[in-house]
Amino acid sequence: MAFGFLDVAVTPAVHKVQEELGVAHIWENFNGDRKFDRFTENEAIFISGRDSFYIATSSETGWPYVQHRGGSKGFLKVLNDQTLAFADYRGNKQYISVGNLSVNSKVCLFLMDYHHRTRLKIYAYAQAVSLDANLELAKIVLEGINGKPERIIRLDLKAFDWNCPQHIVPRFTQGEIEKTLRPMHICLERLAAENAELRISIDQRK
Template identity: 55%
Template sequence: MSYNFLNIAATPDVRAVQAEMGTAGMWPEPGKVVEPSALGPHEKDFISERDSFYMATVSETGWPYVQHRGGPMGFLHVLDDQTLAFADFRGNLQYITAGNLRGSDRACLFLMDYTRRRRLKIYATVSLAGADESLALKEKWAAENYRAVTERIYLLNVVAFDWNCPQHIVPRYTFEQLKAHIEPVMQRLEELEAENAALRQRLQE
């Protein structure tokens, strides 16, 4: 548990509910740790292995908004202990996240590893990369060879993070993960079908 995460998440209303439910004593006093959280090797590896994440922003009318982001594994790049970056691909042309970030630079990221049943929440402030940095990052990432139009590069300054428990996460596997297990079975099936056809043929002779 990152104490810093609760400094943000545990608002007075949240603390009031904790008090009502008798759990307030479980958590650190508010305001204890104010240092921004640095990502460690565990977080960096986890982030680099993701091919999707969810990103929540806040509208100027106070509504939360969450959107799924997907791309090649590692498309949410770890630039350093405190900074993440990703290319904002052209999508449905609604620009809700982009618009929300004009009013408030605050975002909450939710990263899921369904296979290993792990999840990470990240609070970040978001800024647009400047033209030079944007160009440099686009060139650096061009080798990924992913078919999408990049409209902007977002830089995410990590303010806090928190790991969640695996409870209620149903394991899911990507096609690529399953392929390694399915292919030998398919191959064996083909061999058996060929053998079966040959045996049938011999019976008819």
């Protein structure tokens, strides 16, 4: 494996476009410092801190389908350095992603950290697992999870890569905003209390 993600992503058609645009030479002998087919502690920490991600599947007709998945931080479980899993809940009952997985297990995930302008992209093989098919897996994945999932989606890593922060517009969650503004709210509350005391003191002197 030369670089992992590019070994998967750069198909003959992609390589042809690279040649036409004069950039193929950049990638021909590109070798990463390490293989990107196993998560390190760095990726595990990042994945465990996400409260959402995007997953792309493909149908037997070749059409891609991108779906957003969200939950509490850590709902996407890191089982080991090559395996992820998450609880799959009932949505609009279309079951497009699950249907696609029944004919094509290849998926691509995008994990975003808008706050720090960071994104992790993952190629994996996905499998829908019934809740009673693997009780040990279900126990791990469902720990701390609310609601009633219909199944578990297990992801076996093929390759991953980190994207550069260019063009990622910083965004902040409600929790992040509240945490940032908390000192200001405390200060405003203290000033309001002091102002009320001063008004009472002034009124008493009249």
